[in-house]
Amino acid sequence: MKIALKIVLLIGICGFSSCTKEVTTATISSPNTNITVSFFLSDDGTPHYTIAHKKQTVIDTSAVGFDLKDAPSLANNFKIVKTTTTSADETWNMPWGEQETVRNYYNELTVELQEKDALQRKLNIVFKVYDDGIGFRYEFPKQEHLTEVFITDENTEFQLTGDHTTWWIPGDWDIYEHLYTTSKVSEIDALSKANHGSLAQTYIPENAVNTPVTMRTKDGLHLSFHEAALLDYSGMTLKVDTKNLILKSELVGSERTDYKVKRTTPFTTPWRTIQIAEKATELIDSKLIVNLNEPSKLDDVSWFTPMKYTGIWWEMHLGKSSWDKAAGKHGATTENAKAFIDFSAKNNIKGVLVEGWNTGWEYWIGFEDREGVFDFVTPYDDYDLQEVVRYANENGVEIIMHHETSAAIGTYNKQMDKAYQLMKDLGIHSVKSGYVGKIIPKGEYHHGQWMVNHYNNAAIKAADYEVAVNAHEPIKATGLRRTYPNIISREGLRGQEFNAWAADGGNPPEHLPIVAFTRMLAGPIDYTPGIFNIKLLPYKEENQVNTTIAQQLALYVVIYSPIQMAADLIEHYEGNPALQFIRDVGVDWKQTKVLNGEVGDFVTIAREERNTGNWFLGSITDENARTMEVSLDFLAPNTTYTATIYKDGKDAHWNDNPTAIEIETMEVTAETKLQLQLAAGGGTAISFMKK
Template structure:
């Protein structure tokens, strides 16, 4: 022990000998994490992060490159610094839990160049017990009024060759399968030109965030960003030799800079979640806490819900999004050539409404209801193609919405923009007003295809503003947004709680049409510890007809049926789709019962166990009923897990309905074998369960 202490002292002496002696330090509330900030002798800013006196992030430098201006690299001096502590508890209007503790210690450092311009830069660190967030602030100042940022040079220098779970630093999509390699073995080039993906751009050996790392001693790290507003999304360039990440902002082919901002402004938070185990990553509220409080006020007009819809049948080729109209003199016209496969018909949607009303499902999504689907893919000029207020001839909007209201079911609007941003901007007010007229409070938006105007990417500053401004405008019409092909989630749901969910990952539809075999059994056991750390996921679970041979014999879902049920608890979203066809649910009333019962809005979440890429078990308590629900999933390896039910209420007996893999269940050979059991449990109960290969476990627990 004395030797270890001596080593730490020597390291600290060495660090200070290389720097100018102005180093500042801040600890987490529990003193388990600390951040040291300093300047080198030539005035270059750096930081170091420690956990329990072990270096987690070694000396890492900070700065910016600008167009037509000297870089923020060195020549700085510290003109002021301050620290403060902060502790509050705020409430989520909807979410994984009701009460959120926001407790951190802050270090603010004010820098100024020694040169004649004396430009200023502030760096703010917030240190939590489970991680660190820091951002740059550009204060109002003389000699610096507008920043044209060509690159942000934020380093994250690591101290070991971590096991890393990553997807490539794509400027357009997040719909890649995760790779699991050592940090030194990351090669994003192997993920280029994926046959099932749209336009992609990977200029560097870089990864998207969140990227999660596991150390030899059990430490878990996840790198991401929070509060991404009016700035380019950040990928992380990988130096496989030095074992480090460096910020690599998403750019544009239309400008030589990546971010343009007028001072004063601040960047998004750069976040590092640091925990001793995998479950604590999911339990962390670092990302949402780094966002500003609710700016919308009361959003009770949005109701968390399960929903069905006209969607999966199109991916199975049972029906189509388009009707079969033709463009005549710039107007979509029914020329009598309808092909008869259109899915969004009045009759079909009423069938989904009836099913939802009968089975405690609050909404119905209708895709393909509006004109324009005949020529939205493959056409360079997609501006003006979609009309977000005009239905196809076989979809009676008045009749459908009146019928849904009578049945107590909400219609979820769908806006596929085809990434034609100018068309969507022009029509947003009219489209949202139409929703308000019919009492629709949720929209699923899509941005499939190359961004228009040409040269922009999905994750650059231009599109960050498109996504966020659309949601902010929607709030004025009491509309909540579930974005697909989106910019990454960064916790803005706290500030704008009408940002309810998003895709931002390789979703369920890849199982229906991907040429590479779909999503492997391990996929969601990785997603829970990577993408889900960023925020709610609209993954569309609940496929009962796993093989769907009558539609596509070469494709299937690569999980068991019990795994699909467990996803309603494991993957969080305030809108959860029962994605399969009505007839498949009606043919399986016993597993359907879990979907009928399971909640979507929670007062508590407990991550009971798990390892990244292997398995995870999560229990959640429903706000309105105080019933508990549990979901557990595994990768392609079968395993036995023990569930400790000590999270349940004292002196209470629960009726537990258990949905578990059968003894011969297997994600490929026998995915539909499922067993049902009803028993009584209390907080003193401990039970063991078998998870098959690619399998799962779902339990509903109601108070007796």
């Protein structure tokens, strides 16, 4: 009897004290099993993860955690309370985009953690693993000992497995408009990019990079690091440890607070993402970023139509005209706007942007206090807004509104409803917003939580007025176009205008072949292509566009946006046969095929237009001339197309002879193979019209 009692007692003790060994690991793989994420707790309870691709480690042991204001860090002493795995395989429709349907296919692991000490604070980590990469984020559950959370640092690590070739821009808290540098991770020197003279605002506090940042391993595997669903949180840069080859999240801060993020539980962070691809082209194919966002919250966005547009914009960068009226060469006049409307209506272009229409431009930049300067409903007296809108409607053209805030956020917030209501009253459905200059209130940065909330709230409010937003000087794209499809495009890179006035000579020929594999992975880009007057004469003798005309045409296909500007002056288009491609090219796509490409070197993309069955191809190269064979097997079988090929002339060169272009027409089928010859800094654009 005594022996039996002892056995029962021991069983009871084991039951109460968990003699079973504590679970400290969890694993999840992609649907095709090529990518595996392994999570584990170290001996001191610190959360770590690793990532393998085809059994080869691509992210080695990496810790995660948070530093908090006036509270112990969420860093170690955790136990795993529970793990859950789920799977999903669904298809959703893009109201506009690079393709009509998107497959959202992943396996998910949720790891619920709890501290072992008296506070017993909880933190969940959710991993979604796709065939093209992974996303993971943190969930802060509602809990007694963690209610209002002040994050001073997020400590998400990415331990690289080699000194990869990297295409990067510095971790600037105020702007993304830097040229990309190609270097090894160990050679990244972001601080060397500080205080660029051509930037209206810039702040680079440490050796960090902005995202997306793309890398290629010595074995040819491609990795691109970014984030998805950036809502009510600070933008993330990645601090670079050049010795140990570690990237570590560095959130954008504020000089007005001693924390970087303020939230109340329960809440989730943005997704930390890594796209993984054996071929560079597969990075562009990936829909990881949009898939990690929530489904659309807007029932109907049929009021927005993807379009090409012209406008009163480039002439200001050239110095031909001015945004303000006082300078005596005001661009935004009723007469000038009507001229662009006439040109657009005649050339299958549905929109006209008018910048400089509203009062306040005399004091928009170069002044410390810019609050109260702009009026977003009052035009200059030489611009009849109602008449311009009436004339545009009569000619089947839409006016695109412009709201330059000069980063004076208080002024814009106060007038936002009135400005959007004016647009609704006039039937204007899209606005280009701008945020040039240092943020007011002083101490905030463009990419911090305070401004993230402003950008997102401005777009969400715009939807209430049936307005679509194309933000310049924005927060980075993180796939929110899925949740709020009135977020149509944005700048967020070094754009075309730098070619008109940058002291460093503008964007080099390698710029866009890098952008296609970096910035474009985040989302649509309003790059404003289509410059025909490459040398910018007679306006800018010291500057030029560093491409051929053929590449300017190819950009309409290569650089995706549902709005595409024909950016040059009317007089530079008229009489030029290359304008026909701009007339014909689509902006809304049924499907996209990335035919070839290497980061920073070249890329060729073909897209099928929705509703017509017509295809368009764009191919661009860097400073090196290239010859390549392209199969047209993407075309519909048993169908003949008329192909109009816009190609570099035999002696074309981005600097020496950029306007040399040849146009050739031929019949093709899916069996046809074409030889493309791209000049240095050149390109090829092709329309395939069904016969």
